[in-house]
Structures are given as C-alpha cells and as structure tokens.
Amino acid sequence: MTRELPDGPSSVLPRAGVRQAAVAVAASLLLGLPAAAQDGKDKAPAIPFTGDFGLPGASGPRNALPRTQPAPTGAPPGARFLPSPVMPSDSGADDIPTLPDFTADYAFADYQRGFYKSAFEGASLRAARNPRDGAAMTLLGEIYAQGLGVAKDLTQATAWYRRADAAGDRNGTFALAMLAVAESADGAAAGAEEKRKAAVALLEKAAAAGHPLAAYNLALSLLAARRADDVSRAVSLLEKAAAAEVPDAQYALAVMLREGQGVGRDAARAAQWMARAAANGNIAAQVELAIMLFNGNGVEVNEERAARLFAVAAARGNAIAQNRLARILVAGRGLPKDLVQAAAWHLMASAQGRTDTWLDTALKNLTPEERKRAELLARERTDDINFGLAP
Incomplete structure (x- = not known):
C-alpha cells in the first residue's frame, strides 16, 4: 500500500522515473521504457549504452570491462581494468601464454598502473611475436582509442580492434562494435544504416562469446527496434549481463520486471535486481530502491x-x-525531523531544476539564521560533490 508523507497533496514518494545519463554517441539508439513519470512531469527512464571506449563526444558513464582480479594498488583513479584472458599455448614455441594472474602479464600490469608507454611497447612485442594474441591487440586498440602514451588515433584503434576480433578476442569484438555504434549515431549520415547493422552483428558475435556488456548493449538495440518478438530475447540478454554484475543491466532488468515488459510483472524480483544494481553503485537504482522501500513496493x-x-x-x-x-x-519519516538539513537539500535540488512548492511552503518559516546555515551546508555539500568527495 502506498504510504504518504503528511501535509501535502503531492507528498507521496512516487517512482522516480530516474534518467541515467546516455552515452552521447549512442543517443539515437536509446530506449525509453514505459514507466510512471515522476510527479507526472518527466519522461520514461532512458537506459544507456555503455562501454564507449573513449569515443569523441561521449558523456555518459563508462563501465569497466568485467573484473577477473581486483584493480592493483596504485592504479590511477578511474583506470579501466582490462582482464587478461588465458591464451591458448598449443600451437608452437612462438605463443606467449597469458597467466590467470594478470600481474604476471607485464603489458596489462603496466596499463593498470598507468605506465602506458611500457604497456604499449609490451603489447606491441606480444602482437608481433604472436599473430593470435587478440588480448594484446585489444590492448593496443584501447591505448590508441584513448591516446594513452601515444597520439590518439581512432584509425589505428579500429585496425587493432579488427585484428583482435579476427583473432577471436571478445573484448576486441565488443570494442569494434561500439565504434560502429558511434559511427551510426547520426542516422542521417551516409551509410548509417549499414553501420548500425554491422554494430548489431558484432554485438551478436561478442554476446555469443559471453561478453556481458555486449549482451547488455545488444538487448538495448533489440528493444530500440521495437519489434515485439525481440523483447523476450532482450530480457534474456539482460539477465545474462545482470548475472555478470553489469549494474546498468541489473537496473534495466529491474525496470522490465517492474513494468512487465517482455516478462511477467514481478515486483519482488524487480526489487531484488534493483538492490543488486544499487549495491553496485548505480545511482538510478539507489533512488528507485529507496522509493520502493518507502512505499513497500516489492519489499517490506x-x-x-x-x-x-x-x-x-x-x-x-x-x-x-x-x-x-x-x-x-521535513516529515521526520525514516530520519529525525530537521528543517535546516531539509532546506539545504532542497536548495541543492532546486539548483538543478528540481523545484518543489510543497517544500517551499513547509520551509517558509525558517529564521534568517536557519536559512544562512542551510545555505552554507548546501554550498559545502555541492563543493564536496564537485571535487569528487561524495561517497
């Protein structure tokens, strides 16, 4: 049963309709899933493509590739962890085996520690000695795509990703797919449809090889096509990516379950996946789960x-x-009542365009001193967020 905050006709905590920032290069392919709009004003939530590989114009969140080992101590902030897969070593003396412990793989270890020139040299040596070393080729593509220790060069990046794909490296296939997604983003550009089809084919290939981010992005491409027959398959792909701990996939699956899109409506399972996404740091899921907990939707x-x-x-x-x-x-529900703290958060939300006349009314009787304290708190918290000091 929906629970209401007192003293206001709009005091119910509705579903947030939270919008995750979309990767700009894939904006034309984003899917808006039907959901109750927050306060009747916002559109349905958008679920972004992820894995932009440093493409020009990309502004959305970047998901690291799935981790097989923890990131090493001393890795630079935001460093992406490229797993070093076990390479076959049964075709001759020239093969360079890659051990499960990535620290034994110097090119990858150097990349994780931010020694990009050394990583480039090591990966180049590996690729020269072993024409089947797709992992090294993907690493070279990544270095060129981001301009790490070398001049940024998407032509070189594409060439290395293609070689990695031909060598059977699923990370290279996925990277190549996301480059094709970027190139097809302008639907009016010449050859955009052919590039979109190429992107989908590459996503299919990488997903079939077990790449979880490929499965997630392939699910989005199927949903964007809006063909009824593809929806249930999209759900299956989301389940695979969600099981591999891709937070955006967990959030998307939770939304599908909550809305009954391509799968039976199941509020309890939706809450479970929302909780996993929230635990993995997905902000949208944290907000949605909080609302579900407050209203008792799928959970106590x-x-x-x-x-x-x-x-x-x-x-x-x-x-x-x-x-x-x-x-x-303001209401003292879940936390002790504190109008100064409430005013500080209200100021911060309002600065981002989230106005609320109910809160304006509830906080109108603050004293000048209380307002000054709230403004100071809002400034300090905003500074913390801007300087990356938020949790």
Missing part, C-alpha cells in the same frame, strides 16, 4: 533504510534523491 516497508539510500544518492549529486531526502527530513 523500511523507511529508515529508504532514507539512508536517499542520503547516499543525494550526496552523489542526484537531484531526485536530494528532493526526496528533504521531504523525509
């Missing part, structure tokens, strides 16, 4: 836990979470 009502999740997402800069946390602090 737990206002305290909902408040904690709102606080985490609010501290990471999410305007919806900031707005909901302010309401909770």
Whole structure:
C-alpha cells in the first residue's frame, strides 16, 4: 500500500522515473521504457549504452570491462581494468601464454598502473611475436582509442580492434562494435544504416562469446527496434549481463520486471535486481530502491533504510534523491525531523531544476539564521560533490 508523507497533496514518494545519463554517441539508439513519470512531469527512464571506449563526444558513464582480479594498488583513479584472458599455448614455441594472474602479464600490469608507454611497447612485442594474441591487440586498440602514451588515433584503434576480433578476442569484438555504434549515431549520415547493422552483428558475435556488456548493449538495440518478438530475447540478454554484475543491466532488468515488459510483472524480483544494481553503485537504482522501500513496493516497508539510500544518492549529486531526502527530513519519516538539513537539500535540488512548492511552503518559516546555515551546508555539500568527495 502506498504510504504518504503528511501535509501535502503531492507528498507521496512516487517512482522516480530516474534518467541515467546516455552515452552521447549512442543517443539515437536509446530506449525509453514505459514507466510512471515522476510527479507526472518527466519522461520514461532512458537506459544507456555503455562501454564507449573513449569515443569523441561521449558523456555518459563508462563501465569497466568485467573484473577477473581486483584493480592493483596504485592504479590511477578511474583506470579501466582490462582482464587478461588465458591464451591458448598449443600451437608452437612462438605463443606467449597469458597467466590467470594478470600481474604476471607485464603489458596489462603496466596499463593498470598507468605506465602506458611500457604497456604499449609490451603489447606491441606480444602482437608481433604472436599473430593470435587478440588480448594484446585489444590492448593496443584501447591505448590508441584513448591516446594513452601515444597520439590518439581512432584509425589505428579500429585496425587493432579488427585484428583482435579476427583473432577471436571478445573484448576486441565488443570494442569494434561500439565504434560502429558511434559511427551510426547520426542516422542521417551516409551509410548509417549499414553501420548500425554491422554494430548489431558484432554485438551478436561478442554476446555469443559471453561478453556481458555486449549482451547488455545488444538487448538495448533489440528493444530500440521495437519489434515485439525481440523483447523476450532482450530480457534474456539482460539477465545474462545482470548475472555478470553489469549494474546498468541489473537496473534495466529491474525496470522490465517492474513494468512487465517482455516478462511477467514481478515486483519482488524487480526489487531484488534493483538492490543488486544499487549495491553496485548505480545511482538510478539507489533512488528507485529507496522509493520502493518507502512505499513497500516489492519489499517490506523500511523507511529508515529508504532514507539512508536517499542520503547516499543525494550526496552523489542526484537531484531526485536530494528532493526526496528533504521531504523525509521535513516529515521526520525514516530520519529525525530537521528543517535546516531539509532546506539545504532542497536548495541543492532546486539548483538543478528540481523545484518543489510543497517544500517551499513547509520551509517558509525558517529564521534568517536557519536559512544562512542551510545555505552554507548546501554550498559545502555541492563543493564536496564537485571535487569528487561524495561517497
């Protein structure tokens, strides 16, 4: 049963309709899943393609490739972890086996530690000695695509990704697919449709080889085509990516289950996947799960836990979470009532365009001193977020 905050006709905590930032190069292929709009104003949530590989104009979140080992101590902030797959070593003395322990693989170890020139030299040596070393070729493509230790060169990156794909490296196939997605983003450009088809074919190949991000992006391409027959397959692909701990896939699967898109509506399973996505750091899932906890949608009502999740997402800069946390602090539901704290979060949400007349009314009687304290808190928290000090 939906639970309402007191003293206001719009005080229900509705589903957030949270929008994840879309990768710009894939914007034309994004899918908007039907969902209840937040406060009746926002459109359905967009689920982004991920794995942009440093392409020009990309602005969305970048998902690292699935981790097979923890990132090494001393790796630069935001460094992407490229797993070093076990290479076959049964075709001759020239093969260079890659051990499961990536620290024994100097090219990959150097890449993870930020020694990009050494990584480039090591990967180049490996590729020269072994024409089947797809992992080294993918690493070279990645270095060229991002301009790490060498001049950025997408032509060279594409060439290395193609060689990696031909050598059977699924990471290279996926990288090549995302380059094709980027090239097909302008639907009006010459050859855009052919490039889109090429991208889908490469995603199919990488997904068949077990690449979880390929499965996720292939699911989105199927859903974007809006053919009824593809929806159930898209759900199956999302399940595979979600099981591999791809947070965006877990969030997307939760939305599909909640809305009954391509699968039977199941609020309990939706909450479970939303919780896994939230635990993996997906801000949209953190906000949605908090709302589900507050309203008892698919889970038992737990206002305290909902408040904690709102606080985490609010501290990471999410305007919806900031707005909901302010309401909770006004009402004293899940957290002790605190109008100064509420005003600070309300100021932060409003600065991002998340206005709320109910909160304006609830906070109108603050004293000048209380308003000054709220403004100071809002500035300090905004600075923390801008400087990357948020949790």
